[in-house]
Structure formats: structure tokens, C-alpha cells
Amino acid sequence: MIPFFRRKKSPATAGDAATQTGTPADTAPATPGVDADASGIDAVAAANTGTQSIEPQPVFSAPEPMPEQVQDHEAAPAAAPGKPGWRERLRNSAFARSFGGLFSRNPKLDDDLLDEIETALLTADVGVGATTQLVESLRKRMKAREFVDANALLAALRADLIAMLAPVAKPLVIDAEAKPFVILTVGVNGVGKTTTIGKLAHRFKAEGRTLMLAAGDTFRAAAVAQLQAWGERNGVAVVAQGQNADAASVAFDALQAAKARGTEVLIADTAGRLHTQQGLMAELGKIKRVLGKIDESAPQEVLMVIDGTTGQNALSQLRQFHAASGVTGLVVTKLDGTAKGGVVFALAREFGIPIRFAGIGERPEDLRVFDAEAFVDALLPEALGA
Numbered sequence: 001m002i003p004f005f006r007r008k009k010s011p012a013t014a015g016d017a018a019t020q021t022g023t024p025a026d027t028a029p030a031t032p033g034v035d036a037d038a039s040g041i042d043a044v045a046a047a048n049t050g051t052q053s054i055e056p057q058p059v060f061s062a063p064e065p066m067p068e069q070v071q072d073h074e075a076a077p078a079a080a081p082g083k084p085g086w087r088e089r090l091r092n093s094a095f096a097r098s099f100g101g102l103f104s105r106n107p108k109l110d111d112d113l114l115d116e117i118e119t120a121l122l123t124a125d126v127g128v129g130a131t132t133q134l135v136e137s138l139r140k141r142m143k144a145r146e147f148v149d150a151n152a153l154l155a156a157l158r159a160d161l162i163a164m165l166a167p168v169a170k171p172l173v174i175d176a177e178a179k180p181f182v183i184l185t186v187g188v189n190g191v192g193k194t195t196t197i198g199k200l201a202h203r204f205k206a207e208g209r210t211l212m213l214a215a216g217d218t219f220r221a222a223a224v225a226q227l228q229a230w231g232e233r234n235g236v237a238v239v240a241q242g243q244n245a246d247a248a249s250v251a252f253d254a255l256q257a258a259k260a261r262g263t264e265v266l267i268a269d270t271a272g273r274l275h276t277q278q279g280l281m282a283e284l285g286k287i288k289r290v291l292g293k294i295d296e297s298a299p300q301e302v303l304m305v306i307d308g309t310t311g312q313n314a315l316s317q318l319r320q321f322h323a324a325s326g327v328t329g330l331v332v333t334k335l336d337g338t339a340k341g342g343v344v345f346a347l348a349r350e351f352g353i354p355i356r357f358a359g360i361g362e363r364p365e366d367l368r369v370f371d372a373e374a375f376v377d378a379l380l381p382e383a384l385g386a
């Protein structure tokens, strides 16, 4: 049963306060939500207590967009657009470090070089299958004297790595016919689902799309507040029912509201769950079915967020989430810092599911459309890049 809710007028939000006072508190989104203003959620809870209206209506918080200077982030420079941004952010990955070291030693073209490449690939979590495929192909061509020197072999490796990712570098296309285009985000805890939704909201707003967010992680009050904080930052409506609400019911209400408003994109958050928790995994199927009752083609995208530092465990996560919810696209986050990065190749080779975006930092602009060439070149020594 869908519970009844009262439509809430937008509360005095953190955004409003910041607008008036110019406090810097909201200008540092490094870990949005952790310290997010909780006034939104309190207001939601207040709106839900004791009062029932005749018609089921979702709770809205539709804040005013924040002014430029409030959205400005001065703490750290954003990654530059294009390839340099990728390279600067992925420089510390195990992959980049192994290959940087290998390359700077001016290696000879021999079996030792192949062994070193094999070790570097395995260390970076490319996985046994993909590594064997890459190294054996290089070995065959080396024996056939295809390479004049080590550089030529490394250039061939670069091309092979790009070729492995090219089939999955398929950007998310928002079908304008779908009103709204529903994106359901799934994944284990802490991988960056809510952050990714915030970044997507930022992107879609910049593209001039109308959108709405659904606070489907109802496990923790902080999770709802975190999404609302992102909504406020981007001037996007967030549909929420507060903590412990039925996630499928939140999604249902949100889709109804988005349809009524003619919103172009609806992004639904979900609680993180372990791929081994059968009951919770089944809930994803329920959310999908409930959405399908309003629009049989919804959700148009089941976007699984994967933490790039997870290593080979990402493969079993994807296997289980795919079985439970039919994943149609991936976001690989935390590829900045010390991420191993290589799991992207294993995912591409094993599943062939499109990788839509890569998270290369915590800031709104640090979500990049996945670009096979930019990604590979960020991992390999600069001299090799095209």
C-alpha cells in the first residue's frame, strides 16, 4: 500500500541560509551529506507525522537554485577538462605507478619485459583472464618480430588496452521520448551512489534538463539528508518519505510526481546492500516492478556504481546485481587517488556492460563520461600516449 503524504512547501534550506549570509559552510562538498544540514529531513519527518491528506502526494523539497558564488568550490582545483584531467587524477593508481617505473628503466625487448608487464597488470587488478589475453598476444607478436623495440611493444599494449575498453565506452543517452527517463542507481554500501547522483544532477542541470531525485536510501536519515543537500546545491527537487519508508514506495511516488510535472530525468537512490544479502537484493526487483506499473519501460537505466578500489570483488558484485536488477550501465568511482583502475578491464572483458561514467574525484565536475582512450592514456606513461 502506498502511504499518504502531505505536500511540503520548501523548507528554509541550507541553500537559503547560505544565500543570505554567504557562509562558507556549504561551499565545501568534499564529503557531502556527512555534515549535511538536517533541516530538510526534520521537516520531512514533521510533515509525515500524524497528518494524512486525502490524496497520496509525495513530500517535496524544491529549493531555489543557489547563486554562483555559493556553488563555487575554492578548496582544491577541479580536474582539468579533457585528457589532462584524467591523467592528473589517475597518476597515483597502481597501474600508472607500475608502468611509470617500468618505462623509466628503458626496458629491453625480451621475455623479462613481458613478465614485468604481466606483474604490473595483475598488481593493478586487471585480473588473470584479461592479463593472460593481453600478454600472450604481445608474446606472439614479439616472437613474430612485429616490434622493433620495447617502445613499439608498449605502444601495442596501449592499443590493445584501448581496444578492450572501446566496446563498453558507450555514453548514456537520455531518450527524450521517455518522460521521465528513470535512472535507478544500485550498488554496495559506500561505493559513491549518492555522490554520483549529485554529480549527475549537476551535469543534467548544466545541460538544461529538468530533473528530480528520489531519496530511496531509507535505511539512514543521513542518507536522505545527503541527497537533499545535493538537491539543494543544484536546485533540484528531491522526493523523500524519510527514514524507514518503503524504498519502492518512494520510487513510485517520485515517478508519479515526475510524470505529473513533465520532468525529463528522474534519478532514484537506493540503500547500499551486499550482493550476498538475498532479501535486500530481491528488493531491487520490487522497486523495478513498482516503477514498471506506472511506465512499463521504466527504469530506462539501471546504473550500478562500482568502487574502482574494490579489486576483483567488483566482478562478483556485478554478477549478483545484474542477476537481481538487470544492470544496463556502470559508473566506476574513486579512480583518482590510489585506485587500482585495472578492474575496469576485467569488468569490460567479462560483462561487456557499458561503462557510462568514471568518478575521478569528489567534486561535482569530477564525473567524466567514460572515454577509453583518455582512461588508458591516464594509466600509461605520458610518452606513450597519442
Ligand SMILES: Nc1nc2c(ncn2[C@@H]2O[C@H](COP(=O)(O)OP(=O)(O)O)[C@@H](O)[C@H]2O)c(=O)[nH]1
Residues within 6 Å of the ligand: 030, 031, 032, 033, 187, 188, 189, 190, 191, 192, 193, 194, 195, 196, 272, 305, 333, 334, 335, 336, 337, 358, 359, 360, 361, 362, 366
Ligand atoms: N575520491 C573519490 N571519492 C569519491 C568518489 N565518489 C564518491 N566518493 C566518496 O565516497 C564516499 C561514499 O560516497 P557515497 O555517495 O555516500 O556512497 P554510497 O553509500 O554508495 O551512496 C564519500 O566520501 C564520497 O565523497 C570519487 O570518484 N572519488
Ligand SMILES: [Mg+2]
Residues within 6 Å of the ligand: 193, 194, 195, 217, 223, 269, 270, 272
Ligand atoms: Mg548513499
